[in-house]
Amino acid sequence: MIKGFGQKHLGFRFRIHPLFHFVLAFSVLTGAFVEIITLFVIVLAHEMGHVGMAKALGWQVQEVQLLPFGGVAIVEDKGAVPVLEELAVAAAGPLQHVWLIGFAWLMRECGWWSVEWSQYFIEANLMIGMFNLLPILPLDGGKIVQALISCYLSYYRALQATAWASLATSVLFLTGALSYSFAHNVHLNAIAIGLFLCYANWEHKRGLPYHFVRFLMKREQFDRASGMALPIIVHREQTVGEIVRMLMRDRQHLIYIADEHGGIRRIIREQALIRHYFNRNNGRSAVSSLFM
Known part of the structure; x- marks a missing residue:
């Protein structure tokens, strides 16, 4: 070093x-x-x-x-x-x-x-x-694709979608390198790169919960007051863990808690939800048990 x-x-x-x-x-x-x-x-x-x-x-x-x-x-x-x-x-x-x-x-x-x-x-x-x-993590193309997808999906779903797609593309890359080596000359560099990408993406997929927790921990560092809050309507029986997985990148949210008849019973800010998720380890608790 x-x-x-x-x-x-x-x-x-x-x-x-x-x-x-x-x-x-x-x-x-x-x-x-x-x-x-x-x-x-x-x-x-x-x-x-x-x-x-x-x-x-x-x-x-x-x-x-x-x-x-x-x-x-x-x-x-x-x-x-x-x-x-x-x-x-x-x-x-x-x-x-x-x-x-x-x-x-x-x-x-x-x-x-x-x-x-x-x-x-x-x-x-x-x-x-x-x-x-190439649209494979941790390559630049994979990072660009993940950033673009996170503009349209919740950050948790964007992480999952790009992780699976990147792993699948890595397997295709390795398969292509092996097929070429069998049909023509052995291409050790391409095979080694394919193995590295497969391993890196498998480890990345295993670490998705860690990446998502880091995302939640960092959300309060940026000023989003100038933008309009994006509403998220949830049922009272949905868990805190399920709801935080709906949060989108670069957006602030207001959480609307609805009852069995669709009526809005409570409105909370995302920061309150995240604090409960971390401070009380209530990821599996129904949102109604904490805010209603």
Whole structure:
């Protein structure tokens, strides 16, 4: 880990995954060291695009990790920031490849880079950029899809939908890599990436309750007073746990509690509901037992 430099000069930790050293060693043995270092620089530029946008928006950047198959910038919790900001941060990484491709073209036109090297650099940027736009978590495309879906579904349902879709797409990616390897040449990189994505998404799916709890804990940090409250009508017998799963991102809510005949018996703010959910561990309690 390049710990001291990152924390002192950049404000976040900078870590290189141990397996990346094995990749570098293998590249030396195979004579592909320059190509691997080039990919390293491209991935670093991609991640610094995320970091630059996040810092410009006032986010807290915790760590940047460079993995054998790419990189990841660990920033504030998803769901705790506005959707537009998350979209901007997610898109900032792939957008770095636009100027990198333009830079390679300029170097070629000026005669400072060979046609072959410029072509390799451009193709590497296209490959990394397009791969990161796949609708799979934790790739940028998956983050963008999740942010967009959370505009139309409750945050809990958005988490579930994107987790299942991302896991299914990861399995399809791995299946495609294996099928190609059986039909043509073995593609170890694609298989390894597919296995990594499947594992990462399985772990992400298992951690959905944790992500949702973090979302609830962060809701009171943002000023939503300027927006109109979105009503949620619930039956008196519905549990607090069921109701908090109806909350939407970037919206404040008023909870209307109805009786058996559909009449509204009580109106409560979402903050009161969340406090009961946490402070009294009443997620399974009927809302009527707490507010009526």
